[in-house]
Amino acid sequence: AQTVTQSQPEMSVQEAETVTLSCTYDTSESDYYLFWYKQPPSRQMILVIRQEAYKQQNATENRFSVNFQKAAKSFSLKISDSQLGDAAMYFCAYYTGANSKLTFGKGITLSVRP
Amino acid sequence: EPEVTQTPSHQVTQMGQEVILRCVPISNHLYFYWYRQILGQKVEFLVSFYNNEISEKSEIFDDQFSVERPDGSNFTLKIRSTKLEDSAMYFCASSGTSGTGTQYFGPGTRLLVL
Numbered sequence: 001a002q003t004v005t006q007s008q009p010e011m012s013v014q015e016a017e018t019v020t021l022s023c024t025y026d027t028s029e030s031d032y033y034l035f036w037y038k039q040p041p042s043r044q045m046i047l048v049i050r051q052e053a054y055k056q057q058n059a060t061e062n063r064f065s066v067n068f069q070k071a072a073k074s075f076s077l078k079i080s081d082s083q084l085g086d087a088a089m090y091f092c093a094y095y096t097g098a099n100s101k102l103t104f105g106k107g108i109t110l111s112v113r114p
Numbered sequence: 115e116p117e118v119t120q121t122p123s124h125q126v127t128q129m130g131q132e133v134i135l136r137c138v139p140i141s142n143h144l145y146f147y148w149y150r151q152i153l154g155q156k157v158e159f160l161v162s163f164y165n166n167e168i169s170e171k172s173e174i175f176d177d178q179f180s181v182e183r184p185d186g187s188n189f190t191l192k193i194r195s196t197k198l199e200d201s202a203m204y205f206c207a208s209s210g211t212s213g214t215g216t217q218y219f220g221p222g223t224r225l226l227v228l
Contacts, residue, residue, distance in 0.1 A: 035216070043203055045157070045219035091157060095217075100145065100162035100170045102207075102217055107156060 002027045004094050006105035013082045014113050021077045021108050023092030032096040034075045039089040051075065087112045116140045118220035120206050126226045127196055135191045135223045137206030146189045147207040147217060148181065163189065196227045
């Protein structure tokens with residue numbers, strides 16, 4: 001069974017600084033997709049970034065980028081120039097074409113200090 | 115930008131009552147999902163739906179749950195006889211394709227069972 005692990009429950013970053021959120025996963029599949037979702041206090045789930053496992057190039061989306069290490073089954077999210085609006089819960093998630101469901105990690109609470 | 119919508123945003127019900135949670139997926143999407151998130155916990159998959167039938171369901175999705183696409187736009191989750199432990203945030207999601215498609219989430223319905 002696929003599992004997603006986010007071992008850090010909380011992190012804090014100074015505004016304008018860079019922070020990295022960690023995620024590891026376990027799978028026997030070779031073709032899959034990885035996501036980071038942001039959940040602000042409103043509890044809406046907002047897609048931050050997506051990575052296809054077959055792509056070697058790390059995905060980037062403005063201030064957000066990932067470090068995808070397929071052999072290590074690691075998928076970390078880097079947030080550059082952190083802003084107050086980045087404060088939220090961040091969930092790492094895994095998806096494979098073999099089934100329909102997203103499997104989520106437990107999430108990490110990110111706080112941003114002004 | 116198209117988005118998934120959900121109604122109601124909040125629902126309070128008595129234990130044993132039936133509730134129907136409604137979702138309007140993104141209009142050209144074909145795959146629909148329900149997830150739930152108990153407060154402070156991770157997001158859990160409930161069910162996926164395609165071509166007017168369930169594709170996959172989790173062990174949480176027992177006989178008291180059902181899903182339906184009653185018309186071309188709505189997608190509903192019914193809980194027949196609510197229990198206290200059904201109190202959670204319920205998210206609807208949709209995607210244009212299965213296996214490779216990104217799932218876009220609605221804002222959620224916060225269900226409280228008393």
